[in-house]
Amino acid sequence: MASTEDTIAVRISKELADRIISGAIEPGSRLRQDHVAEEFNTSHVPVREAFRRLEAQGLAISEPRRGVRVASFDLGEVREVAEMRAALEVLALRHAAPHLTASILEKAEEATKAGDKSRDVRSWEEANRTFHRLILSPCNMPRLLSTIDDLHAASARFLFAAWRSEWETRTDQDHRAILSALRQGNTESAAATLGRHVQWIGQKPVKTASGKTRDAFAIVG
Amino acid sequence: MASTEDTIAVRISKELADRIISGAIEPGSRLRQDHVAEEFNTSHVPVREAFRRLEAQGLAISEPRRGVRVASFDLGEVREVAEMRAALEVLALRHAAPHLTASILEKAEEATKAGDKSRDVRSWEEANRTFHRLILSPCNMPRLLSTIDDLHAASARFLFAAWRSEWETRTDQDHRAILSALRQGNTESAAATLGRHVQWIGQKPVKTASGKTRDAFAIVG
DNA sequence: AGTTCAAAAATTATCTATAATTTCACACGA
DNA sequence: TCGTGTGAAATTATAGATAATTTTTGAACT
Numbered sequence: 001m002a003s004t005e006d007t008i009a010v011r012i013s014k015e016l017a018d019r020i021i022s023g024a025i026e027p028g029s030r031l032r033q034d035h036v037a038e039e040f041n042t043s044h045v046p047v048r049e050a051f052r053r054l055e056a057q058g059l060a061i062s063e064p065r066r067g068v069r070v071a072s073f074d075l076g077e078v079r080e081v082a083e084m085r086a087a088l089e090v091l092a093l094r095h096a097a098p099h100l101t102a103s104i105l106e107k108a109e110e111a112t113k114a115g116d117k118s119r120d121v122r123s124w125e126e127a128n129r130t131f132h133r134l135i136l137s138p139c140n141m142p143r144l145l146s147t148i149d150d151l152h153a154a155s156a157r158f159l160f161a162a163w164r165s166e167w168e169t170r171t172d173q174d175h176r177a178i179l180s181a182l183r184q185g186n187t188e189s190a191a192a193t194l195g196r197h198v199q200w201i202g203q204k205p206v207k208t209a210s211g212k213t214r215d216a217f218a219i220v221g
Numbered sequence: 222m223a224s225t226e227d228t229i230a231v232r233i234s235k236e237l238a239d240r241i242i243s244g245a246i247e248p249g250s251r252l253r254q255d256h257v258a259e260e261f262n263t264s265h266v267p268v269r270e271a272f273r274r275l276e277a278q279g280l281a282i283s284e285p286r287r288g289v290r291v292a293s294f295d296l297g298e299v300r301e302v303a304e305m306r307a308a309l310e311v312l313a314l315r316h317a318a319p320h321l322t323a324s325i326l327e328k329a330e331e332a333t334k335a336g337d338k339s340r341d342v343r344s345w346e347e348a349n350r351t352f353h354r355l356i357l358s359p360c361n362m363p364r365l366l367s368t369i370d371d372l373h374a375a376s377a378r379f380l381f382a383a384w385r386s387e388w389e390t391r392t393d394q395d396h397r398a399i400l401s402a403l404r405q406g407n408t409e410s411a412a413a414t415l416g417r418h419v420q421w422i423g424q425k426p427v428k429t430a431s432g433k434t435r436d437a438f439a440i441v442g
Numbered sequence: 443a444g445t446t447c448a449a450a451a452a453t454t455a456t457c458t459a460t461a462a463t464t465t466c467a468c469a470c471g472a
Numbered sequence: 473t474c475g476t477g478t479g480a481a482a483t484t485a486t487a488g489a490t491a492a493t494t495t496t497t498g499a500a501c502t
Contacts, residue, residue, distance in 0.1 A: 251483095253484090254483080255483070255484090285485090287483095287484080288483070
């Protein structure tokens with residue numbers, strides 16, 4: 001693991017990001033710098049820097065003098081992230097397509113299979129993210145890719161909030177259609193499918209803290 | 222000015238961002254925390270937080286233990302930003318269009334006129350940014366808008382690097398075409414024009430530090 | 443019971459000090 | 473001349489201490 005090379009602030013921000021995404025920390029809850037510092041056995045200076053990174057990723061909200069809290073989200077933000085992903089992933093795919101090799105498409109197919117076999121959301125999400133990253137990375141546009149990464153983090157958060165425990169296996173036809181179009185060199189068809197794919201918003205009833213049930217929404221692609 | 226309400230870190234990051242964008246600090250040059258701290262009469266703790274913000278905006282690059290330097294850029298990044306802006310501004314405009322009022326379009330027209338009258342790049346850039354912000358803000362998608370803001374900052378930087386001094390007045394036909402389409406309720410036509418508009422990359426010979434001339438590129442829209 | 447206010451506690455933001463690492467200059471040897 | 477190593481200086485990263493602000497608590501009052 002490369003975390004030894006990272007600065008403490010980076011290590012903390014990664015760990016906190018993971019907890020926020022997985023839902024281990026509730027949306028809206030406060031992040032107290034001294035508590036975090038104590039947990040990680042550091043002073044609060046690197047903790048504050050970690051907070052700034054989380055803020056930039058949209059995972060936390062900071063108000064001056066009033067601390068940092070985990071960002072909360074609603075259906076509107078799910079839609080927003082879905083549309084941004086559609087726009088940017090389509091752009092990335094158009095640029096990546098000319099550089100895609102048979103070997104990359106092979107790995108992407110394996111990722112799809114791994115997703116189909118996943119018994120829990122977490123491993124499904126990982127396989128899904130791998131698929132998207134594989135076919136988009138060759139675009140060689142670092143700023144675009146890092147923006148997409150942040151959007152994937154947000155997506156994962158929505159997903160885990162809705163499908164924390166129950167998860168039923170389903171085969172991803174979209175991924176297969178995208179791969180097939182790419183193999184045939186039909187970039188536009190692949191891009192169109194991808195654009196639709198990441199805008200598909202799933203819906204699921206979940207129990208709230210107060211015991212009632214409401215609908216949760218998430219991007220399932 | 223609301224800067225009194227901001228935290229020191231925010232004040233510093235805004236000021237440094239301004240200098241980086243305007244070209245007052247050279248791309249690639251180091252930002253030394255103690256020097257900045259001394260200049261702003263603070264300790265380096267808020268300075269480090271400011272650095273994290275600049276990093277997130279893509280204006281600075283930080284390497285662990287090796288400090289922070291102003292991000293450098295090349296034609297590839299100009300193109301990347303232009304394409305991202307095209308994708309995201311078109312998305313924003315589609316959502317904003319239904320909420321645009323005659324009053325907003327009127328202000329946007331004034332901004333266009335102000336741009337046409339500008340004698341220097343800086344005021345042209347400000348007018349241009351105002352135009353884009355006016356017609357996009359009503360989309361009510363905060364994450365999207367803040368990503369677009371960061372891209373505009375990058376665009377401005379490219380622009381100032383190329384047109385630092387000489388700037389010739391030119392009337393912006395694209396802006397007028399966009400406004401006219403919006404007034405007629407023809408959102409798709411407006412979006413298409415906007416998408417082309419922000420991808421128009423201008424070219425200009427500039428003198429390098431070594432006295433030679435090379436071509437500089439920038440987004441002019 | 444509900445409000446209001448003030449003091450106490452907790453928390454954020456910043457400063458000063460220290461440890462760890464990197465950069466730089468300069469000498470030395472191939 | 474060029475590379476290479478070594479020590480000093482500069483710089484980054486973190487810790488510990490302090491000031492300023494916000495939140496909480498609880499008592500007095502309506």
